[in-house]
Amino acid sequence: MMRLIVFSIFISASICASSQFKTGISLQSGFNRIGLYYDASALFDFGKHQGRFGLKYYGPDYVFEKHTAGLSLGYKFIFGESVWKFGQGISASFFHENKSTVSLTLSDIQLQFTTIRTLGKKMEVYSSLGLGAVINQFTNVAGNNDGNTGYINYEFALGINYIFGRPDRP
């Protein structure tokens, strides 16, 4: 199932590459109060607006005890026209893990502040600071205890965007 989702992302990226807006891929890694993560997303570039969706992966660490992948979504508004640009946006990711006796659904919603450096026409690298909240919804498998809890989350991330369809040279 997971491989199908990943493959679909890249198929859609391929199809959209020929349409009027630009598509691309975004690879990102960051660290926050959940742990170290890797994110691979399809990118939709409308000039000053940039959206993405894909998969985010955490290894076993502060929250997850298994290798866990979840849905990742984001939107960013881009300021500036030079090789240095700035972005402000929002991101959300959702995960589910069945532990031994607890079923956990984790939602992570953040405001993101990004500094982008353009490398040629197709490539961008960026660093990002995020501030938001983690909301955990849990159910005990015995069914006698469920609820939710939340806390502030903050993160630092580095990433790279590759935009399809932009010409290499003017």
Add this chain to the structure above:
Amino acid sequence: MNLRWELITYLVVLTVLNTGCEKEEFKSDMLVYGHAGTSLFPERWIYPANTKESVLYALDVLDADGVELDVQMTKDSVLVLYHDEYLDKNTTLSGCIPEYNLIELNDLNVYQTRFELMTLDQALSIIFERNRNVILDLKPYNYCDSVNVDFGVFNRALNRVLLPYSHLEKTKVVANALNISLLNSLTDTSIVKSFETQNENYAIQYFQSGLADEICFDASKFNDEISNQFEINQIPFSLFGVKTQSEIKRGIEFSPKRIITDNISYTRKFVY
């Protein structure tokens, strides 16, 4: 679009995902305890140590088998959860817990946060509601007066807190102390008595003489030689002081009966 780039990226993503979605399971008979709730150390906190929120997070979200809690006694003989020797550094009060009545500590914002001091009574209610385990790290020493609190009074305070619970529930309680005389003063026979030491000879001596049911040892001081001695003498033991991933892996290799960890989820990666 460059097909080569697309394929390379697709392969990279698949490689990351194929690091495995399976849980790595190694030990099945070990109990995982959160250190002071979720963690004693601020860099690992979601909530401050020994608070209600920290205990709930460890049990309800991180699925710990139990929690280790630091127990001190107030001037009016109420057992409360607090780790440090002094209040000065981490609260708005100064001095030591045994110098205050509970009512004076009610508004105590532990670790300079909005979170409040929890009594042992409240903690046990949360833990037994969830059918989990607890290690009580008993701290009877009053650092302000350089003297131990009265062990008899401490014992009665503990018995009062345990009174509502059944024998079966009380078997989930491990009373751990550095002071063997305090352990010897505890009269409830349902609880497990654990002696904390860095000296394997004391450990063997007190276990064999029946003064301690188990031993609690610092994982950084534990080694193969001590492990062999404990195995020969059939001494059940707990390990504490495991925080980093390498410390956790090393600690688990010794197959302790209980492990007190500052990273519950990573520890549970190896335990099912």
